[in-house]
Amino acid sequence: MAVYKRRYRPYHGPLTPERSRFLVLTRYAFAGLFRSRVFVLLFVLALVPTLFFAAYIFLANNSAVQQFLQFHVAGGFAVENKFFFTLTMIQTQLAFLLNCWVCPTLVAGDLVNGALPLFLSRPFSRPEYVLGKCAVIALLLSVVTWVPGLILFSLQAGLAEGGWTWSHLWMVVPIVCCSAVWISMLSLISLAVSAWVKLRIVATGVIFCAFLVPAGLGAIFNTILGTYWGSLLNFSELFRLILVKGFRLESELVGRAGLPQVPLFAAWIMMILVCVLSLYILDARLQAREVVRG
Amino acid sequence: MAPTIELDGLEVQLGGRTILRSLTGVLDGRAIGLLGPNGAGKSTLINTILGFHTPSEGSVRVLGLDSRRDGKALRALVGYMPETDAFIAKMSGVRFVQYMAELSGLPTDQAMERAHEAFVYVGLGEARYRMVGTYSLGMKQLTKLAQAIAHGLRLLILDEPTNGLDPPARKRLLELICEIREASDICLLLSSHLLRDVEETCDQVLILRDGRIASICNLAEERRTKRKFLEMETCGAEPVFASALQGLGCECALFGNGRMKVVLPDAVEIRDVYKVAAERGVQIRRMNQRRDSLEDIFLNAMEQSGGSNGRI
Structure with a gap:
């Protein structure tokens, strides 16, 4: 209908497949994010360490450059599991910072002015809404975490000699899977907090607190009671524990103070519990209409 | 459908x-x-x-x-x-x-x-x-x-x-x-x-x-079938006029000073009212005709469903 024809008529044209409709949310969210300069800056900064790691790999595999720059490292440049562990650890922490900025903008904007009923009054469900938003975080944080990990692994595999690739191929699993675990937990906690708080800036602060305050409380608990179970409240530490196991760095298992660390199964249970709690909060808060009890 | x-x-x-x-x-x-x-x-x-x-x-x-x-x-x-x-x-x-x-x-x-x-x-x-x-x-x-x-x-x-x-x-x-x-x-x-x-x-x-x-x-149906109301100001023998209208099947309510409210059944037209007034020597000084509005329907529904007030 041309604009000048003012008579109303409903749409009768073709429709997109229902199964992929949640990607509309993802597309619009990305369009909104990349309009923000702060986000672009954070995103670029999150990729900077990867360049240094890439330079390291190049240096480690190029003796001519080493001689030219007169680098002498005891034991030589090693690109082993410790290297990828460090890379994943740094990138996942940067992913956390990026997530703190991104996640509230995804959900709070919809909730603060009551747009959610408009989403849910369409052939569109709450799980699809969460899926659409999670897809944004998953794609974004993947680009910051396991994608650079795999690229650097491929770079090293291309430059290294002597069957390095086959002997280290197992590291692909922890690079991808551990990052996926961290991304899942981050996205669920952050979405839950954003849905709960609704205000973007406050949500960013609360996400920080959700990670830092329990970690601090856990440390106090450990110090006072001389135990290690307080570490269960430190999500970064739990992730580190899983990462250490994944990269077969058993020597890292002993904590900095020489205390034993929480068992791996406890770390998994805690992370699963946190994810379930986040899903519960999302279920309670992402309602088209709030029901007042009593 | x-x-x-x-x-x-x-x-x-x-x-x-x-x-x-x-x-x-x-x-x-x-x-x-x-x-x-x-x-x-x-x-x-x-x-x-x-x-x-x-x-x-x-x-x-x-x-x-x-x-x-x-x-x-x-x-x-x-x-x-x-x-x-x-x-x-x-x-x-x-x-x-x-x-x-x-x-x-x-x-x-x-x-x-x-x-x-x-x-x-x-x-x-x-x-x-x-x-x-x-x-x-x-x-x-x-x-x-x-x-x-x-x-x-x-x-x-x-x-x-x-x-x-x-x-x-x-x-x-x-x-x-x-x-x-x-x-x-x-x-x-x-x-x-x-x-x-x-x-x-x-x-x-x-x-x-x-x-x-x-x-x-x-x-639409309600508007078509509902009874008609007349609000009138008259001068003359109101009780006589009212009883004559009741004889036609109308419901009348007198409010003093010549003011009255009449509910006309479907069979009675306005001209019948004028006719009765002329026969009884009653002057109709003001007449306001209206049908049941949605407000009446709403208030009736409220009362019939057991409520005393129809506040919305």
């Missing part, structure tokens, strides 16, 4: 309270008004139709689709304009409507075209590139209407659409709603506490009270 809305023993409980109680009825009008005092359950009924609330008993079918079983298919046929603020502040108006249209399943290019059309149609063409957050209340209402009509809907649900609008904006919105109703085969479900809004746009009314159906009435 399936009726617009079928209620079959619908009961909805929220927060431990029963909000809708055994609603049963068939609404087959093209434009259905939903009336009731505050807390009667109007919005809950709309939310149940949209699948936001699950019925604890019974069911509601819209255009032949069950709200619980065929929720997605039902919502694909519905355009919804909520009562409260519902927008994304940091998005231009046209992009917001395009976004909503895409979520309803329109391909991107079609959604964009429809968003522009809808915006021009509701009269916001000039403001479509402004952020929705900067719109006035009236513009936000029109934006909500635009997003509700951008896709291929069969039922347009309007929850208090004229809330907070000034008279010209209200008039414009009601005109738009009537145009949409006339220009297509779209059905309307309009919830409002303003009886005039419903009277101007709807041909059938569902009146709720305390979560129960107080009345379902066909407005």
Whole structure:
């Protein structure tokens, strides 16, 4: 209908497949994010360490450059599991910072002015809404975490000699899977907090607190009671524990103070519990209409 | 063709309270008004139709689709304009409507075209590139209407659409709603506490009270068949005149000083009243004729359903 024809008529044209409709949310969210300069800056900064790691790999595999720059490292440049562990650890922490900025903008904007009923009054469900938003975080944080990990692994595999690739191929699993675990937990906690708080800036602060305050409380608990179970409240530490196991760095298992660390199964249970709690909060808060009890 | 809305023993409980109680009825009008005092359950009924609330008993079918079983298919046929603020502040108006249209399943290019059309149609063409957050209340209402009509809907649900609008904006919105109703085969479900809004746009009314159906009435039929009232000021032998009118089958009420109210049965015309007055030597100095308005229907429904007041 041309604009000048003012008579109303409903749409009768073709429709997109229902199964992929949640990607509309993802597309619009990305369009909104990349309009923000702060986000672009954070995103670029999150990729900077990867360049240094890439330079390291190049240096480690190029003796001519080493001689030219007169680098002498005891034991030589090693690109082993410790290297990828460090890379994943740094990138996942940067992913956390990026997530703190991104996640509230995804959900709070919809909730603060009551747009959610408009989403849910369409052939569109709450799980699809969460899926659409999670897809944004998953794609974004993947680009910051396991994608650079795999690229650097491929770079090293291309430059290294002597069957390095086959002997280290197992590291692909922890690079991808551990990052996926961290991304899942981050996205669920952050979405839950954003849905709960609704205000973007406050949500960013609360996400920080959700990670830092329990970690601090856990440390106090450990110090006072001389135990290690307080570490269960430190999500970064739990992730580190899983990462250490994944990269077969058993020597890292002993904590900095020489205390034993929480068992791996406890770390998994805690992370699963946190994810379930986040899903519960999302279920309670992402309602088209709030029901007042009593 | 399936009726617009079928209620079959619908009961909805929220927060431990029963909000809708055994609603049963068939609404087959093209434009259905939903009336009731505050807390009667109007919005809950709309939310149940949209699948936001699950019925604890019974069911509601819209255009032949069950709200619980065929929720997605039902919502694909519905355009919804909520009562409260519902927008994304940091998005231009046209992009917001395009976004909503895409979520309803329109391909991107079609959604964009429809968003522009809808915006021009509701009269916001000039403001479509402004952020929705900067719109006035009236513009936000029109934006909500635009997003509700951008896709291929069969039922347009309007929850208090004229809330907070000034008279010209209200008039414009009601005109738009009537145009949409006339220009297509779209059905309307309009919830409002303003009886005039419903009277101007709807041909059938569902009146709720305390979560129960107080009345379902066909407005056009009611207007046609309901009794006529006469308010008169007379001079002369009023009791004699009144008894003569009662002899014709009229109901009369005298209020002193010549003022009287007469209810005419269908068989009696105004000229019969004049005739009786002339025969009895009574002067009719003022006569005001009116039929039952929606307000009367509403108040009757409130009284018949056991309420003493019809406050809304």
